Amino acid sequence: MTTKHETYYVPAQSAWPIVGAIGLFLIAFGAGQFVTQLKSGNSGGGYILFAGIAVILFMLVGWFRTVIQESMTGLYSHQMDRSFRQGMSWFIFSEVMFFAAFFGALFYARMFAVPWLGGASNNAMTHEILWPNFEAVWPLLTTPDGTKTTAMPWNGLPLINTIVLLTSSVTLHFAHISLEKGKRSAIILWLGLTILLGISFLALQVAEYRHAYEEMGLTLTSGIYGNTFFLLTGFHGMHVTLGTIFLLVLFFRVLKGHFSVDKHFAFQAGSWYWHFVDVVWLCLFIFVYVL
C-alpha cells in the first residue's frame, strides 16, 4: 500500500507556465485590440495576437519536451499516469460543455425563439406587432428583418465529410490496437491514414465554406441559422485542426519510438480527443444538417 505512494514526483521550478501566461495575455489583449480595430482599419492588435500565438506554440513545444523527457527517463509513477489520464478526461468534459453552450443556443432558437417570433405559445401579439409577415420555419431562411439565405443540404459534402471523419475514428482505433500489440509498421500506416483523413475533412470543410459564401449566400451574418451553423461547424473545425496537429505530433513520436505497449498516455489522450471531436461532428451532422 505504501510503496505506490513512495514515488511522488514533484517537478522542480519551471519557466513554462509563466511563458504560457504571458502568451495568453498577449493573445487576449491582442485579440481584444484586433477585434476593436476591425472597424477602424488599424492592425496593431493583430500583431500582438500573432506574437501571443507564437509564444504559446513555443511554450507548448518546450513544456511537452520537458514532460516527454521526464517520462522517458522514468520519473513518472502510475499515480502520475492516472493523474494525466483523469486530467485529460476532465479537459474533454469541459470541451463538451463548451459545445453544449452552442448546441443550447441552437435548440433554444429552434424550439423557442423562432416559433415565438412567429406567434407560437402566448406570443400572438409579438408576431402581430413586430413582424406580421414573418414565417417561423427551420432552417430559418428569411429572418424577421428580411435577410435571405439558403440552407446547406446534408447529402452533398457534409455526408462525405461525415463518412471521412467516422472512418478516421476507425483507423485511429486500429492504430491504437496495433500499438497495444506492438506492431510498429501497422501503427504508422493506420495513424498516417487517420491524419490524411483529418486533413481531407478540413479541406472539404474549406470547400464547403467557400461554396456557402460564394454561391449560396449563407454567411455568418445570415441570421440565427447562419450564426449557429458557422459557430458550431467553425469551432468544430478548430478542434479538428488541433486534433490533427496532436495526431501529427504523435506520428513523429511513434517514428522516434517513444511509445511502448503498456506506456503510451499521450497516444491515449490524442485518441480520446479525436473520438470526442468525432462524436461532436455526429451531433452536428444530425442537428445542424439533417434535422
Add this chain to the structure above:
Amino acid sequence: MSTLTQDQIAAHDEHHHGAPKGIMRWILTTNHKDIGTLYLWFSFIMFLTGGAMAMVIRAELFQPGLQLVEPNFFNQMTTVHGLIMVFGAVMPAFTGLANWLIPMMIGAPDMALPRMNNWSFWILPFAFTILLSSLFMEGGGPNFGWTFYAPLSTTYSPDSTALFVFSIHIMGISSIMGAINVIVTIVNLRAPGMTWMKLPLFVWTWLITAFLLIAVMPVLAGAVTMVLTDKFFGTSFFEAAGGGDPVMFQHIFWFFGHPEVYIMILPSFGIISAIVPAFSRKPLFGYASMVYATASIAILSFLVWAHHMFTTGMPVFAELFFMYCTMLIAVPTGVKVFNWVATMWRGSLSFETPMLFAVAFIILFTIGGFSGLMLAITPADFQYHDTYFVVAHFHYVLVTGAIFSIMAAAYYWLPKWTGHMYSERLGQWHFWCSVISVNVLFFPMHFLGLAGMPRRIPDYSIQFADVNQIVSIGGFAFGLSQLIFLVLVIKCIRGGEKAPAKPWEGSEGLEWTLPSPAPYHSFTTPPEVK
C-alpha cells in the same frame, strides 16, 4: 540526454530541501503552498480594489442627485466591482485555500499537477490587468453590469467589450485548470486509509465545487463568445431581428451563473464544517448528511437558473418548475445549518476570532438564504426584481457568507501557514467592526428594495435619502475595518507568539499533525490514516 537527466534529478533533490530565494521563487514556483499564498494575496488585493469601487458607488449614493461621478462611470463601477469580487476576490481566495489545505488535509506532498497549478495562477494577474485597463480605454470600460445582459453588452456597449470578453476567456481557462488540478489531486493523492467518507468536508465541498467549475466555466466562455460575435461580427444570437432572442442570453448566462453562485459558497460550507467542531470541541454532527447535502445542492444548481428571469415572460409552466426547484434547495441547505447548530449544542464553546466569524456566517448566511426563498416565490419576485432587495440578498450570501468564511479560514489556518499566532485582540476588533458595519451596510438595503429603489442607478428619489446615508456610512466603516485585517496578517507573518503544531484544542485533521509553519513539501512520506 543522460546529463540532462542527472541535472534534473539533482535539481529535483535540491528542491526538496526548502524554498528558493528571491522573486523568481514566486514566478517559477511549482509548490502548492507558494501558489496558495500567491492566490490569497492576489485575492486580497482584488478585494481591496473591488472594495474601493464599492466606496465610489456608496459615495455617489450618499445623497440623491449626481455629485461625484458621471452615470456612465457609475455603471462601470458597479460592473467592474461585481466582476472583480466574483472572479478576482472570492474564487481565487477559495482556490488559494484549496492549494494550501487540500494536500495537507489528504496527506499528499503537493498538488497532482504542480506546473499547471502555477499556470492557472499566473493567468489571473494578466486577465485582471486587461479588464482594469479597459476602464481607461476610449469609451470607457464595461458598463453593462457583471451579468452583461444583451443588448446592453452588444448593441449598446463600448468598444472595450472585446477586452472584457477575452479577459473572461482566460479567467475561465485559469479556473478550469485549477479545478481539474483539485479533482485529480483529491482522487489520486489521498494517503493510504483516507477513504472517501473520511475526507475532511473542505475537501469534499471543493471536489464538488471543482466539478461545477469544469461544467459551467465553458458555458460562460460560450456566452461571451456569442456576445463578441453579436457585437463585432454581425451575428444575431441575441437579436430578434435576425431570429435570435435577448432572453436566450439570460438562459445561457444563468445556466453558468447559478452553479457559479454555489461555486462561491460550497467551499464556505466546508470551512465552517471544520471550524465549528474545533471550537465546540465536539465532532461534526451528521458528517454523511453534510456530504449528501452538498452533492444535492450541486445537482439542483443546474435546475434553477431561470429563477433569475421570472419577469422575462417565460411560460407559466417554466416559472412554476423553477420556483419549486429553487425552494427545494432550502432543504439540503437547512440540513447543513441544522448540523452546525447541532454541533454547537452542548459543546464546550469558545469564541476565538475564527469561531466568531463562523457563528456570524451561520446567522447572516441564513438571513441571505431566507431572502433567497422570498425571491424564489415567483409572484413576489415581480416586486423584488431589480431592486435593492436583490442587492441585499446576494451581499448577505456573498459578503457575510463567502467572505466571512474566507476570513474565518484565514484566522483558523494562519498559525499553520505563518508559524505565528495572530493578534487575538486585533482579530476581535476586526470581527466586531466588520459584523456591525456589514449589517448597517446591507440590512437597510432590504427596506430600500421593498420600498422600490431600483438597483444600478446613480440617482434616486428623495424619500430614500436617509436610509442610503446609513447604508453608505456602514459601507465606509466596513471597508475601513478590512484594513485591520491587513495589518493583522502582516504582523502575523513578521512575528508573534510561536504557534504549536496544533494551536486549537479541538481541531481535527492531518494538517495539524505537521509542524507550524508547515514544511515546504507537506507529506514526503504519506501518513497512515486510521
